[in-house]
Amino acid sequence: MLNEKRLWEYPSQLLGRLRGRGLAWAALALGLLILMALALRMVSGVLRRDEVWARIQRDKVLRVGMDASFPPFETVDAEGRFSGLDVDLATELGRRWGVEVRFVNVSFDGLYDALKMDKFDLIISALPYDRTQTRDLLYSPSYFNAGQVLLVRGDDLRLRSFDDLEGKTVAVELGSEAHQLVRRLARDKGMHLEILAEREPEQTVxxxxxxxxxxxxxxxxxxxxxxxxxxxxxxxxPPLTDEPYVIAARADAPILMEQVTRALEEWRANGLLDELLRKWL
Incomplete structure (x- = not known):
């Protein structure tokens, strides 16, 4: 016959064993979570490494690529002196970080390739944002909007926006983005206006x-x-279209781009960016 006392003790022993195993599993799960957190932290640290920023800080040199043929943003004289809005932006970055700025003059079409080949650290060259490059590059916030705008005579106070052009005459460069834009806006808004399309920009003004x-x-x-x-x-x-000019760095330079972004945001807040825009534009 079964021992009645042992029969009653068996469930409590079973529960104790299960409780012990439960604690063991909980401890194991906690240990795994801790290990995963440490691993993620280590991986994050590896991903956050920025050899470009580390070199800038170590060598005290910031290399900036630009096509110095686009005044007032960047130009270079016969003696190799660079000047322009983008040059001032780069100079301010160097002053902020306590490093020397060295400019590298490259044709515009070759800027991206030269950046990827480590010829310089940043592109600051009236560079339009290009979403097709975002896999390989990092972009700063915009520091200038080069989109299409509406220009009128200073003494004409009738016109305040594109909608005021109903029945008016608009000059554009033939075949330009502005030409296509005015045609599209007039069609979409159901406006009647005359478009004067000239071959040379000087003729339009x-x-x-x-x-x-x-x-x-x-x-x-x-x-x-x-x-x-x-x-x-x-x-x-306001601008009729948006064409943001941005600063570019390689995708493996996240800390460098964070520092660039922080600088632009502070300069926009304290008025330095507006001051530079007024100086050159």
Whole structure:
């Protein structure tokens, strides 16, 4: 016959064993979680390594690539002196980090390849954002919007936005982005306006100044160039399109790009970026 006392003790012993095993499994699971956390931290540390930033800090040299043929953003004189908005941005980065800035002049089409070949650390060269490059490169926030804008005569107070061009005449460069944009906006908005398309950009601004056109649509860089010549023109309304100019670094330089982004954000907040834009544009 079964011992009645042992029969009653068996469930409690079984529960004790299960409880012991449960604690063991819990301890094992906790240990695995700790190991996983440490492993993730180590992997994160490896991924966060930035040899480019480490070299800049060690050698005290920042190498900046640009195509110095696009004033007022970048140009170089016969004696090799660089100047322009992008040059000032790079110089401010060097001052901020306490390093020397060395400029490398490369044709615009070769900038990306030269960056990937480690010819320099950053591209600062009126560089439009290119989402097709985001797998291999890191981009900063925009520091200038070079999109299409609306330019009018300074004494014409009737026009405040593109919508005010109903029944008016708009000058554009023939076949340009501005030409296509004005046609599309007029069609989409159901507006009736006359488009004067000229082969040469100088002809378009001449039409505006002569009163033969009520407005001119062009990119923002060109608009600023026209306004530098005389004070009889002004911009109205927000940009009609966005073409952000950005700074680029290789994908393996995340800390460097973080530092660039932090600098641009601070300069936008404290007014330094606006000061440089006014100086050159």
């Amino acid at each position: 001449a039409l505006l100044r002569q009163g033969k056109a009520d407005a001119l649509v062009c990119d923002r860089v060109t608009a600023y160039a026209y306004m530098r010549d005389t004070d009889d023109l002004r911009l109205v309304g």
